[in-house]
Amino acid sequence: MFRSFQRVLLIFPALLLCACDNGPTAKQASEQVQRQQPAEKKAVEPQHKAQRARVAVPIGTGFDYYVLSLSWSPTWCAGNDVSGRTEQCAADASHGFIVHGLWPQNETGFPEYCRTSESDRIPERLGRTLFDIMPSMGLIGHEWRKHGSCSGLTQKDYFAVVRAAWDRLEIPPALKSIVRPKEAATDDIETAFLAANPGLAKNAIAITCEARFLEEVRICYNKDLSFRSCPAVDARSCRSKSVTLPPIP
Structure with a gap:
């Protein structure tokens, strides 16, 4: 009208x-x-990822901060499922970074496998809403039991925070498409993430490796998903000055 x-x-x-x-x-x-x-x-166009990510999130209890762990899927698949049997590693999957997990942390140590009134099992209808960022019901279930159970949140709210944590992080353009094995300095990978994410500091990110291959990028968040420093996590960064990134299928 x-x-x-x-x-x-x-x-x-x-x-x-x-x-x-x-x-x-x-x-x-x-x-x-x-x-x-x-x-x-x-005025009615879909919001940009960064705008969607500014929505309020459920606030967890019983821990100090989160670590968002992003797995470089081609490395995991090369070591665990080279034939592509799983949905994560199938030939048509084409995953680069995926969410390994969102881990509640304490300033010293971290909780795991906490008692909760929530079920150990994740309903498939909930799990499949995450398949674009966590492409495995096995992974989703494991992460809930080991880490999500310690968030003080329901399954639905915990995975809403997982989604929001992913949305609040911008993957550097150069790491979205790797068509052949790429050698990269770990410092350059960190720098690319810092450049793509204003407010992210060098002591809030860690690069991990498996032998000479990129394994994970870990980002630290406050409970409201603002970036925060985490020296204990940063200290566990890969000691190698460079890593190899297997290509995205």
């Missing part, structure tokens, strides 16, 4: 101008209305 009223207001002055010798024609008035329409459509 309100939008129709807006169009009437736009057309009415144009019709008045048409009564004058030098005013726009009815066709010109119609074109003027059409030019207004793209602006109206813009």
Whole structure:
């Protein structure tokens, strides 16, 4: 109703101008209305990932902060499922970074396998909503039992926070498409993440490796998913100055 009223207001002055010798024609008035329409459509376009990520998240209890662990899927698949039997490693999966887990941490140590009134099993209808970032029911179930159970949250809320933590992080463009094995300095990988994510500090990120291959990137968050420093996590970074990234299938 309100939008129709807006169009009437736009057309009415144009019709008045048409009564004058030098005013726009009815066709010109119609074109003027059409030019207004793209602006109206813009307001309902889907939000950018960074805007979606600013929504409030459920706040967990019983720990101090989170670590978001991102696994470089090609490394895991090369060592665990080279034939591509699992959904994560299937030939048509094409995963780069995936969420290994969102881990509640304490300033010293971390809780795991906590008692909770929630079920140990994850309903498939919930798990499959995460398959774009955690492409395995086995992984999702394991992460809930070992880590999510210590978040003080329900399954639904914990995985909502997992999704939000992923959404609040921008994967550097250079790491979204690797078509052949790539050698990269660990410092360069860190620098790329820092450049893509304003507010992320060098002592809030850790790069881990498996032999000479990139294994994971770990990012530290406060409970509200703002970035925070975590020297204890940073100290466990890969000691190698460079790593190899197996290509994304």
